[in-house]
Amino acid sequence: MDLDAVRTFIAAADAGRFQEAAAELAVTQQAVSKRIAALERSLGVRLFTRTLRGAELTIDGQAFLPHARELLRVAERAVASVRTGRRPLRVDMITSRSAASGLMRGFHHAHPEIDLDVVMLFDIGTAVAAIRSGALDASFRAVAMPGRPLPGDIESVRVLDEPLQLLVGPAHALAGARSVTVSQLAGHRIWMPGLAPGTEWTAYYDDLAAEFGLTIEATGPNFGSDALLDTIADTPALATFMGGQTRLVWPAGHGLRRIPVTDPIPVYPHSLLWRRDDPHPALAVLRAHLAATAAGHGTPGTWAPDWVMPR
DSSP states (O other): OOOOOOOOHHHHHHHSHHHHHHHHHHOOOHHHHHHHHHHHHHTTTTOOETTTTTTEHHHHHHHHHHHHHHHHHHHHHHHHHSSTTOOOOEESOOOSSSSHHHHHHHHHHTTSSSEEEEOOOOOOHHHHHHHHHEEEEEEEOOOOOOTOOTTTEEEEEEEEEEEEEEETTSSSSTTTTTTGGGGGGGSSSEEEEEEOOOOOHHHHHHHHHHHHHHEEEOSOOOOHHHHHHHHHOOOEEEEEEEEEOOOOOGGGGGEEEEEESSSSEEEEEEEEETTTTTHHHHHHHHHOOOHHOOOOOOOOOOOOOEEEOOO
């Protein structure tokens, strides 16, 4: 349905005269008549009756008027949902349990007036393409893994270094340790079924294993965090890595232990990515918030791969 014709119908119904509707819409009276006639043909009914006083709605016109008003309201909401500056700020954070989720919750608490649309994209290539197209305003990622530099129109800033922790079950050999050094992990089986080829987190853990001689296994299907926690709790020979700010909940009977890793502390680097010319006003607010509140990076005694962008 032609929304200009619907808008013209409403203006004529409110004014009671085609001439006044034409003046309101800044078109000719002939244009108003043509739009109304086209709308009547598409609906198969007469909407107005011409009188000495102007134009009066027919019974069909009276029935159509409230629906016409709703059509325009829906159209306006549809436009607002995608118009930069009026639509929500769209941010990708990979998973709802990640450190990035905590950063965005802090941002929402500090700026409740800003509407947010949180999405979760698995692949960095998909996220970057969405940022470049304008479908996405920002994404939290570790950048830039070997052989995959960021496009020239994408900016990034490193906002958080998240310390890794070792997660073990109650019967694991390291379960009683208050902390473990990276060298102490050599010879222990670290199981991470979520590692997928081509992802930035797999590149990170590949470099971590190579740097410190660790055994990191990605065997078996990935049934999600609940299945991973169940297996770690029941298998004394297995441990896994998790971010220190990753939020997970497990049954009390699992007896799982989160153990800090030290000397050096492996940190997972989170960066915010955005398109350089993205005009959404809330994006600048998010960047300023992260600059003021997020923890720094490059702290002495920590480790991250050489390819991680310093800024």
